[in-house]
Amino acid sequence: MSDDNKDTGSHEPREDGGTPERVIGTPSPAAEKSLLPGGAAPAEGAAAEELDEASAKRAERVVAVFFLIAFAASVAFIAYYIGWSGRDGGMHGIHRTRESNLWLGGMMTLAFLAMAVGVTIWVRRLMTSKPIIQERHAPRATEETRASFAADFMEGAADSGITKRPLLRRTLLLAAAPLGLAPLVLLRDLGPKPGTRLRHTFWGDAVKKAQSQGKKGVRLVVDGTDRPLRVSDFSSPGGMITVLPEGIEHDLPEEKVLTQVAKAVTILINVPADQFKPAKGRENWHVGGIVAYSKICTHVGCPAALYEQTTHHILCPCHQSTFDATDAAKVVFGPAARPLPQLPLAVEDGYLVATSDYHEPIGPSFWERG
Numbered sequence: 001m002s003d004d005n006k007d008t009g010s011h012e013p014r015e016d017g018g019t020p021e022r023v024i025g026t027p028s029p030a031a032e033k034s035l036l037p038g039g040a041a042p043a044e045g046a047a048a049e050e051l052d053e054a055s056a057k058r059a060e061r062v063v064a065v066f067f068l069i070a071f072a073a074s075v076a077f078i079a080y081y082i083g084w085s086g087r088d089g090g091m092h093g094i095h096r097t098r099e100s101n102l103w104l105g106g107m108m109t110l111a112f113l114a115m116a117v118g119v120t121i122w123v124r125r126l127m128t129s130k131p132i133i134q135e136r137h138a139p140r141a142t143e144e145t146r147a148s149f150a151a152d153f154m155e156g157a158a159d160s161g162i163t164k165r166p167l168l169r170r171t172l173l174l175a176a177a178p179l180g181l182a183p184l185v186l187l188r189d190l191g192p193k194p195g196t197r198l199r200h201t202f203w204g205d206a207v208k209k210a211q212s213q214g215k216k217g218v219r220l221v222v223d224g225t226d227r228p229l230r231v232s233d234f235s236s237p238g239g240m241i242t243v244l245p246e247g248i249e250h251d252l253p254e255e256k257v258l259t260q261v262a263k264a265v266t267i268l269i270n271v272p273a274d275q276f277k278p279a280k281g282r283e284n285w286h287v288g289g290i291v292a293y294s295k296i297c298t299h300v301g302c303p304a305a306l307y308e309q310t311t312h313h314i315l316c317p318c319h320q321s322t323f324d325a326t327d328a329a330k331v332v333f334g335p336a337a338r339p340l341p342q343l344p345l346a347v348e349d350g351y352l353v354a355t356s357d358y359h360e361p362i363g364p365s366f367w368e369r370g
C-alpha cells in the first residue's frame with residue numbers, strides 16, 4: 001500500500017518507475033472542502049473556508065431531514081402494525097393482507113431509503129476520504145516463462161505420441177464427439193407438448209360410462225371411504241370434504257390409479273346459498289350452494305386443502321394462494337393466476353353426481369399450453 005500517489009486515475013504510473021497502481025473508489029467531493037484537519041485546503045483561504053462551512057451546514061440540514069423522514073416512517077410502521085391494522089381483523093386476518101403488505105412494506109422501504117440517502121450525503125459531503133491504492137502486477141508472464149511453457153507443452157505432445165499414432169488420435173476424437181453432442185440431445189426433454197392429455201381427468205371417463213347406462217352422471221364418493229354422498233349427508237353450510245368419482249379405484253389398472261386420483265381429486269364445499277354467486281353460464285353447476293372445485297392449486301399444484309368457514313376462502317398452504325368459494329373460486333390473494341376449475345354437479349336419486357369432466361385443465365397454469 002502507498003499513499004504517495006493522490007491521483008485518482010485508474011492505472012497510474014509511479015514516478016519512481018515501479019509497478020503501476022490502481023486507485024479504488026471515487027474521490028469524495030469533500031476532499032477539497034473538508035473542514036477537518038488533514039483535508040486539502042482550498043486555494044482561496046479563509047473566504048473559501050467560510051463557504052465550505054456554509055455548504056457543510058446546508059448538507060447537515062439535508063441529512064437531518066432525511067433522518068427525520070426515516071424516523072417518521074418507522075413510527076408510522078409501528079403505529080400501523082399495532083393500531084390501524086387491528087381493525088376489521090386487520091393484517092392478522094385475511095381481508096386486509098394485501099393492504100397491510102403495501103403499507104408496511106412501503107413504510108419500511110421509505111425508512112431504509114431515507115436512512116441510506118442521509119448517510120450517503122453525510123459521507124459524501126461532510127467526511128474526508130482517503131484514497132486506497134492497490135499494487136497491480138503486470139498480467140503478462142515473462143518471455144522466459146512463456147518459452148518454458150511452450151517447450152513443456154511440445155515435449156508433452158511429443159511424448160504422448162498423438163502426432164505419431166493416428167489410431168489413438170482418431171479414436172480419441174471419435175470418443176469425444178458424442179460427449180460434445182450429449183447436451184444437445186437433452187434438449188429433447190423440452191418436448192413433446194402434452195397435447196390435450198392434461199385436459200381430461202377420470203371424471204370425464206366415469207361420466208361417459210354412467211351416461212351410457214342411462215344415468216345423469218357419476219356419483220361422488222368420499223375420499224378414503226368410497227362412500228357415495230347423498231345431498232342430505234352434506235347439508236350443513238360451512239363443510240368441506242374431499243371427493244373422487246365412483247369407481248376410480250376399481251375401473252383402472254393398478255398402476256394408473258394413483259395418477260388418476262391425483263388429477264381427479266376434488267373438494268366439495270357447502271357455501272351458504274344466500275352468499276353464493278354462480279358464475280355466468282354455471283348457474284346449474286351447484287346444488288343449493290354445494291359446489292365442487294379441483295383440489296389442485298393453479299399455482300404450482302399443491303393441494304388447496306384448507307377452508308376458512310367464516311370467509312369461505314380456500315387456502316393453499318404452499319404459497320398462500322387464496323380462492324373465494326362463493327365466487328367461482330376466483331383468486332383473492334397469492335401467486336395463483338387463475339381460479340380453481342369447477343366441476344358441474346347435479347342430484348340423482350338423492351346422490352350428488354358430476355355431469356361432466358372439468359371444462360378446463362386442472363393444475364398449474366402452464367399446463368394450459370398443451
Ligand code: FES
Nearest residue numbers: 297299300316319
Ligand atoms: S402451489 Fe398453491 S400457492 Fe403455490
